[in-house]
Amino acid sequence: MQIGELSDRAGVSHRTIHYYERLGLVQPAEREGAGYRYYDETALRRLEKIAALKRLGLSLDEIAAVIDLYFEDASGIRGKVKVLEILEAQLTKANAQLHELATFKHDLENNIARMRTLITEAKRK
Amino acid sequence: MQIGELSDRAGVSHRTIHYYERLGLVQPAEREGAGYRYYDETALRRLEKIAALKRLGLSLDEIAAVIDLYFEDASGIRGKVKVLEILEAQLTKANAQLHELATFKHDLENNIARMRTLITEAKRK
DNA sequence: CCTAAATCTACACTCAACGTCAGGTTTAGG
DNA sequence: CCTAAACCTGACGTTGAGTGTAGATTTAGG
Numbered sequence: 001m002q003i004g005e006l007s008d009r010a011g012v013s014h015r016t017i018h019y020y021e022r023l024g025l026v027q028p029a030e031r032e033g034a035g036y037r038y039y040d041e042t043a044l045r046r047l048e049k050i051a052a053l054k055r056l057g058l059s060l061d062e063i064a065a066v067i068d069l070y071f072e073d074a075s076g077i078r079g080k081v082k083v084l085e086i087l088e089a090q091l092t093k094a095n096a097q098l099h100e101l102a103t104f105k106h107d108l109e110n111n112i113a114r115m116r117t118l119i120t121e122a123k124r125k
Numbered sequence: 126m127q128i129g130e131l132s133d134r135a136g137v138s139h140r141t142i143h144y145y146e147r148l149g150l151v152q153p154a155e156r157e158g159a160g161y162r163y164y165d166e167t168a169l170r171r172l173e174k175i176a177a178l179k180r181l182g183l184s185l186d187e188i189a190a191v192i193d194l195y196f197e198d199a200s201g202i203r204g205k206v207k208v209l210e211i212l213e214a215q216l217t218k219a220n221a222q223l224h225e226l227a228t229f230k231h232d233l234e235n236n237i238a239r240m241r242t243l244i245t246e247a248k249r250k
Numbered sequence: 251c252c253t254a255a256a257t258c259t260a261c262a263c264t265c266a267a268c269g270t271c272a273g274g275t276t277t278a279g280g
Numbered sequence: 281c282c283t284a285a286a287c288c289t290g291a292c293g294t295t296g297a298g299t300g301t302a303g304a305t306t307t308a309g310g
Contacts, residue, residue, distance in 0.1 A: 052225055052229070053229070055182075055221075055222065055225055056182075056222070056225060056226060056229055057180075057182045069236050070232075080240050080243050080244050080247070081244060083240060084237065084240040084241070084244065087233055087236055087237050087240065088237060090233055091230065091233045091234065091237065094226060094229060094230045094233060095230070096180075097180065097181070097226060098223070098226055098227070098230065100177060100180055100181060101181060101219060101222060101223055101226065102223070104177070104178070104181055104219060105216065105219045105220070105223065107195075108212055108215055108216045108219060109216065111191075111194050111212055112209065112212050112213060112216065115205055115208060115209040115212065116209070118205050119205050119206060119209065122205070
């Protein structure tokens with residue numbers, strides 16, 4: 001698959017893929033002859049994973065630090081202790097975020113109920 | 126309280142507070158005489174709320190759209206239907222995010238366990 | 251009263267994460 | 281064989297969220 005199809009399927013622009021490539025986030029499986037990039041399915045899965053991690057608020061740099069965990073053979077991971085530290089830091093962050101998100105959701109639901117009441121009252125008047 | 130104390134207590138720079146003011150996120154309680162900004166405790170609470178919403182991934186624009194819900198008298202909120210739409214969209218987003226975050230946390234825990242095993246093995250060898 | 255610390259405005263700069271544009275090459279289909 | 285569509289690189293532009301700096305003013309403490 002070429003970059004056009006990949007970008008369509010992943011829902012990102014080809015320039016974004018180029019950019020991610022420079023950051024080491026995705027690499028084409030092949031680059032023969034004229035220099036066209038050819039990708040396999042794992043590239044798509046990587047882009048989807050990147051999108052998911054972005055939604056959680058990770059920067060592209062942070063993503064670069066962990067993305068290989070999802071795709072590389074476990075035994076091939078270098079600097080395991082370092083990676084472990086990153087993961088544990090992220091876990092702590094994730095827990096805090098879960099807590100905040102739950103609170104936020106609760107507040108939202110309260111506010112929505114409040115808004116509904118106000119709107120109904122305003123209409124009745 | 127002046128901007129220096131506020132920025133210290135909120136853990137943001139005074140430049141950031143100026144910036145937030147331009148976006149309508151915080152306003153000084155008073156601006157008498159020489160133009161110095163004087164804040165009350167609610168300003169601090171607003172800054173803390175802003176930080177919390179940022180941690181959830183809201184942009185400053187999105188925050189501007191809802192921050193008043195937390196501080197303004199409910200009956201004073203203009204454009205209630207609009208606000209309701211924003212809130213409901215955010216609730217949907219929050220639910221999706223909760224789900225993703227839970228998955229992410231689960232993956233993290235698995236990966237941490239995996240790293241631990243690999244490190245232990247490497248040491249024993 | 252005087253000076254150092256705090257504050258003011260305004261403009262410029264940074265950084266991440268892209269998008270746009272220009273000019274050139276390559277490939278697939280009629 | 282030819283041309284439109286897809287691709288390439290490189291340079292520059294943009295947006296969001298600030299940070300830095302300069303020059304002027306103000307205020308508080310000795």
